[in-house]
Structure formats: C-alpha cells, structure tokens
Amino acid sequence: MNQVQKLKLNTIISLVSKIVIMLSGIILPRLILVNFGSEVNGLVNSVTQFLAVITFLDLGVGSVVQSALYKPLVENDSVQISGILKSARNYFQKIGIILIVYVFILILTYPLIVENNILGYVSTTYLIISISISTFAQYYFGIVNELLLNSDQKGYVQLLAETIVVILNLVLSVIFINLGFSIVTVKFVSSLVILIRPIYLTFYVNKNYQINYEITLDDDPLPQKWNGMGQHIAYSIQNSTDIIVLTIFSTLDSVSIYSVYKMIINAIGLIINSFTMGLQSFFGNLLASDNLKKLNSYFSTIEWGLHNLIVFLYAMSAVLIIPFIQIYTQGVNDADYVVPSFALILVVSKGIFSLRIPYQSIVFSAGYFKQTQASSYIEAILNLSLSLLFVSRLGLVGVAIGSLIAMSYRLLYLIFFLQKNIIFRSIKKFIKLLIMDIVAFLLIFITGNLLKNYFSIESYIHWCIFAIAVSMLSFSIIIFLNLCFYRNRVFELIRKNIRWGQN
Template sequence: MERKKRLALNTSTSLLYQVVTIICGFILPRLILKSFGSEVNGLVNSITQFLAIISFLELGVGAVIQSSLYKPLAEKDDEQISRVIVSGQKFFSKLAKILTAYVVILMVSYPFIANQKFGFVYTATMIGVMSISSFAQYYFGIINSLLLTSDQKGYVSYISQTVTLVMNTAACFMLIKLGSGIHVVKLVTSLIYAIRPLILAIYVRRHYNLNWNIKYTEEPIKQKWNGVAQHVSAVILDGTDNIVLTIFSNLKDVSIYSVYSIVTSGVKQLLLSMTNGIQALIGEMWAKQELDELKEFFGWIEWILHTGTILIFGITSALIVPFVEVYTKGISDVNYVQPLFAILIVIANAGHCLRLPYNIMILAGGHYKQTQNNYIIASALNIIISVIAVKAWGLVGVATGTVIAMFYQTVWMAWYDSKNLIKWPFKKFLKQIFVDVVIVVLVHLIINLYFVKTWFEMKSVTYVSWIFLAVKISILVVLISVVINTIFYRTHIRSVVKKSINKIKK
C-alpha cells in the first residue's frame, strides 16, 4: 500500500474514531450528571486523572520505541524489529506490575487526600474497577499499538477502539437507564476496554514475523531514556489541572472542568486524529533523508494544522459557553457558566494543536535528549503557576498555568526546528502566528459589534437554538479564514481550490 493510501486510511479511521469519541463523550457524562450528580462526575474524572499518573512511569519509552522502529520497518529487518518489540514488551510488563502496586496505594490514600464526601469503601472500590483496563493496556496492548502506528497501520487500532467505544456507550446507557450503580457501570467499561489489546495482539501475531524469544546483547532501543522529559511534560500538560483542583479545590470544580473538557478535548482529539499517520510518514522520510520532499511536506502540514486549528477553535471559542448552558440545563447544584475559564481552556487546547507540526518533527527526528530542557521548563511553569493561582482564581488559575506553558513550548519548538532538523525558517512560523491572531481577533470583534451582536446570541437555551447559532458562527469564521488566508497564503489557497475542482471533475 503506497504512502498516500496508508496516510488516507489512517487519517480517515482515526477521524472516525474521534467523531465517535466526541459523540459518546457527550452522551455518558450527561447521563452520569443527571443520574448521579456533579460530585460523582467530578470523582470519576478525578480518579481517571490519578490513574493516568502511572503513565509518568512510561518515561517516554513509547515514543522512543516508535522512533527506533522506523528504520528497521523501512528496511524490512524482521530481526531488529523483533529485538525492539521484545525489549519494549519487557519494559511495559514491568510497568503493569508497578501499576498494580500504585492502584493499591491509591485505593488506600486517595480517600484521605481528595476533598470529597464519599466513604472509604465507595471511593476505593471505584478506583479498583476503573484500573482494570489500564492494566490490560500496559500488559497486552501498548507495544502492539506502537508497532502498528510505526508501520503506518494505525487504522487497525483505530477500528478496534471505535468498535469497543460504541459497545461501551450502548452498555453503559442501558445499565444507567436500568438503575445500576456507578460502580457497575465503570466495571463494565473496564471489561469492554480490556478487549482492545487482545484484538491487537491477535492481529500482530498473524501479520508480523516476530521472534518473541530473540536474544540480544546490546540494547536495541537507542536513547531509551531520553524521551523522559517529553513524556512527563505531556502527562503534566494534559493531566495536572484536574489533580490540582482535586487537592487544592473541590470535586465540583473538577466536574465543571470536565464538562468544558468534553468540548475542548473532543475538538483537540479531532485535530490530533488528522496527524496520526503523519509522524510515521515524516519519520520514514527522515530515516531515508529525503530532505527536499520532507521540507515541502512540512510546509503544507504547518499551514494545514494552523489553519484547521484556528478554524475549529475559533468556532469553539464562540460556541462553548452557549453549549455548556444547554448541556447542563436542569442541573442546578453547580454554576457551569464560566466565560473567562472557557476562553482560557480553549486557548490552552488550541496551543496544544498549534505546536503539533514542530513537536512531530522533533519526535520523528529522534531529538529527545537535545530538546528535554524545553519540556522540563514547560512542565514546571504549568505546575508552579497552577498551584499558586488556584487558591486565588480557582478554575481560571489552573487554566492560566496551562496557557502560559503551551505558549512557551510552542514558540521554543518552532525556534528549535528553525535552527536544527529541517532548518524551517522561524519567520514563517511568526507569519503563521500573525495570521492566526488576525483571524481570531476579527471573529470576536465582529461578533461583539453592537449592531450585529443580537444575531450571534441564542434565542433560547435549547439544542435547536444552539445549532442555528453554530451555523451562523461557522459561516462567519470560515469566510474570515478564507479571506485572510487568500491575502497571506494565496498559493496554498489556489492549490487547494485547484485540487478540489479536479476531484469534483473526476
């Protein structure tokens, strides 16, 4: 299967998975909120983040394994592939054992460190049932998923994830409607998600000529521990906020954060899904040193990701508060309308997507050790600012920490790529950021003009009214984006229009 077809298949299946994730992500939290209340919803999301802390101990080895597989996969070197996979599996098997010990410690300690009103047994058993799928992932699933992604066959993983996600949503919907407790619902979720790694294990054993008993004298995964900073940074930037809120605030704030995250994380993952095949492709080009082709491809990826991010998050920034109003209608135990926090969390997630092309290049090029200080500083900024600001500003405080860390990291990565790797000019990044800012500012200026402001308001707190508003906002953002990009990126726009016309003619 040629590169373009693999990229298209990976992108389409990943996109399908993210769309299904977003839909299911709206259904289940709403059911939990209505059936069990905001504090139970906060508890579930808090435990999820505490369980995610174990991924700290992955120490970035997963990303390094992917980088180590690009060359042997390109050369079809089965022996070297086997060495990397066997070494990686040994690491993740040890991590699964550590996870078991961590879960026991968490079951004992979490009920005392979290600001929550539930009993010890209630909370500890919740942690136990929610940890089952995490154990299955580390023991059976991660190494096979890394192999498939590196070989540009991520579509196998995305299809299995989509199927199990739909199964889980249907099962949980029925259980909640039948009056089952939250523990039963989460136990069923864990058992269904444990099916995923088994599917991947069967596929890999049937389609790859791996020698699981291979011996090696030299560590096959080069720079094995040099991905630590990148990985820890990613975990902190994604998971710190909920943990800080759990310890220094309360579960109601965690619930508010989780509701806004349904939207922002869904949109972010939608954009990430479009890049899932790109890193493997860039990694292959870098391994073969096809630098001219790589530079041209990178230029397009930068523009597409920036344009897509600003387009989607520009729409999100105007629609997120009205959506939350509709989504939480009838739930009165907490005030979910938080406009300033909404803007900050949108900016933070948009920043995560804007840094993607530069981060992908660093990971595909295997520059882990050279870039680790950037990741350490970003992590420190996020933690320190969040912990200091949460007491005074609550949700706004933790979001501020994430925004500042993302801004620093995005600029640093773009600068690093301009000086190293493919030598991408930093002025091109600055131009792209300028265009991004102009589009967003124009959108919000027009929306808030006094003589058109009423056009961009919901007439009632209903999904129908929100959909009408979404259509108007989307048209406005698309029009402004097209006009501004035509001015600054005329060649790109012409190329997109030409390709679109050719496809329509065919």
C-alpha cells in the same frame, strides 16, 4: 499502499473514530451529571486522572519505540523489529506491575484526600479498582502492539477496534445507567469492554507479523529510552496537573466543572488528532528514506493546513462553548457551570497545544529526544508551579493560566529548534502564520459574539443553527485572510482539486 495513501487512510479512519469518541464523551458525562450529580462526576474524573498519572512511568519510551521502528520497518528487518518490541514489552510489563502497587497505595490514600465524598470509602475503593482494570491491560499487553501498528502506518487497525469498543461501551453504559445501576458497576462494565481492544490487537499482530520475542540483540535497541523522559513528563503533567491540583486544593464540584469544559475542548482536540494520527509515522518514513526535499514540501503544506483548521475550530469553540454549557447543564443545579473567563483561557491554551503538533511530530520522528528534553522539563515546571501559585486565588482560571503559559513556551521553543535543526526553516514562515492566526481568532471571536445577540439559544437545535451561522462566518474570515496572506497557496490548492476532480 504508499506512504501518502496510508496517511490518507489513517486520517479518514481516525476522523470517524474521533467523532464516535467525541459523541460518547459528550453523552456519558451528561448522563452521569443528571443521574449521579456533580460530586460523583468530579469523583470519577478525579480518580481517572489519578490513575492516568501511572502513564508518567512510560517516561517517553512509547515515542522512542516508534522512532526506533521506522527504519527497520522500511528495511523489513524482522530481527531488529523483534529486538525493539521485546525490549519495549519487558519495560511496559514492569509498568503494569507497578500499576498494581500504585492502585493499592491509591486505595489507602485517595479517600483521605477527598474526605466525606458522597460514595464513601468502600464504593470509592471499588471505583478505583474498576477504572484501573483497563489501564493495567493497556500497559501489560496492549501498548506494544499499538506502537508497532502506528509505526507501520497501520494505525487504522487499532482505530477501528477502538471505535467498535467505544460504541459498545456507550450502549452498555446507557443501558446500565437507565436501569439504575451504581456508578461503580457502570465503570466496571466499561473496563471489561475496553479489554476487548488489546486482546484483538494481540491477535492481529500475532497473525500478521513475524515477531520473535526470544531474540536478544547485542546492542541496546532503545538507546534513547531515557532521553524521551522529558517529553513524556511534560505531556503527563499537562494532562494531569489541573485536575489533581483542583482535587487537592479545591473541591470535587470544581473538578466536575473543569471536566465538563475539558470534555468539550477535548472533542475539538480529537478532531485535530484525527487529521494528525499518521503524521509522526509519515514524517518518520520520509526521514528514514532520506528524502528531505519532499519532507520540507509536505511539512509546509501540512503546517499551513493545520494552522487554518486549528484556528477555525478553536475560535468557533470560544464563541459556542458557553451557550453549549448552558444547555448541557440544564437541570444540574448543584454547581455553577458558566465561567466565561475560564472557558476562553482554556480554549486558547488547548489551541496552542494543538498548534505545536506538526513541530513536535517531526522532532519525535527524527528521534531528537535528548536535544529537546530540557525544554520539556521547563514546560512541566512552569505548568505545575504556576497552577499551584494561582489556584488558591483564581481557582479554575488559575490552573488554566498555568497551562496557557507553559504551552506557549513549548510551542515557541519547538519553532526556534526547527529553525536550526532537521528542516532548517526560517522563523519568518511561522511568524507570518502566527499573525494570521491571531487576527483570524480575534475577528471570529468578536464578530461571533456580536452575532450571538441576534439568536435565542435555548435548545440543542437552536445551538446547532447558531453553530452553522458561526461556522459560515468563520470560514469566510479564514478564506479572506488566506487570500490576503497566502494567495498563491490557495490558488494552487484550488487547481489541484480541479485536476483531482477531472481524473
């Protein structure tokens, strides 16, 4: 398969995988809410996020490893590949050991942070241990194989394994919850199931690659491993700040409310990610081949397509999220889950986060970690400081505002960076896209909420009918605006599809 074919295959398999993950991510929290309550749901999400902090110690090495692997994979340089993977494996195994120490510290300190939680000290301890098992397996022997496959544009291998594991985990979790087992037992079984994936990836890589972990290279195969730190710190803080701040300065009910909204927004993000799964390795291979003209051509097309997809999905989400929350939390009366202002700010901030995917992908593909790390530090500081500043007065809305401002800064920085580096694009191209994005979002949000007045949304079926109407409305608005802003590109896409159909 050539690079474009691999990108298409990765995209298709990723889309299937993300749909499965999305459905699982909707079904399981609902079961936990109904069977265990908001406080337990908040506790599970809080513990999961505190354990996710260990990814902070990745320090961006994962992205640096992928960037370093593109050229030797293209050149089939097994010695260099082995050296890079050996260095990466040694690093991540140290993180696995640190994770064990961190878990013990968390066991001692976490119950003090969330005093008088419904599970009590002993059960909370077992919950932390249960959730940490899969995290340890990932860093001790899973992540290096995943990075190799992604760099080689074989992400579909690990995605298929992930899909099977998610389905199995969902089935077993539903069975155990309905049989009346505790949340601790359910999460322990989930962690054991998740172990299947890293074990399979180890088997696959050993069978299909000639990796010699005894090789020692004269030069450091990962010279930029510390330069990826800023990028990863920002990413870790973006994913962890809100829930950790709410855990410490608010309540577990607030964490539960936040996690339900984030679950829905993450589902949209999963769909976006399914279309961008192989993007970084695709750009990396083009850069390794020194084909900058083709790179610019593909980048412009991908950028335009992603902007349309992202605005389409997130604008619809802004209209549909509150009606969905009202149905999803029926029967859950221990907290008020309807918070429209928080919903809108969260949707916009995550939409901005998704918009930067093509720009960040090409920066990472080119290995420009050192040159862009300062902006990552600024993003992380903005997010953390603003969330702390606003949380006491605004609660959920406050942490969402912190994320929105930080993510907006990072997006604009990447745009200006690419104007002067790598692909040297005019800023006018982005401004034109941004104007269309804003106009499309506002039109969809306003007309979608007006359309809501003509629907009675009291069940999932009613919601689906309304969602279809909103999607048709949104699609029409997107098409109309593209005919106004990008008429030639639309007609060229139509001609290509006609030629493809004739062949």
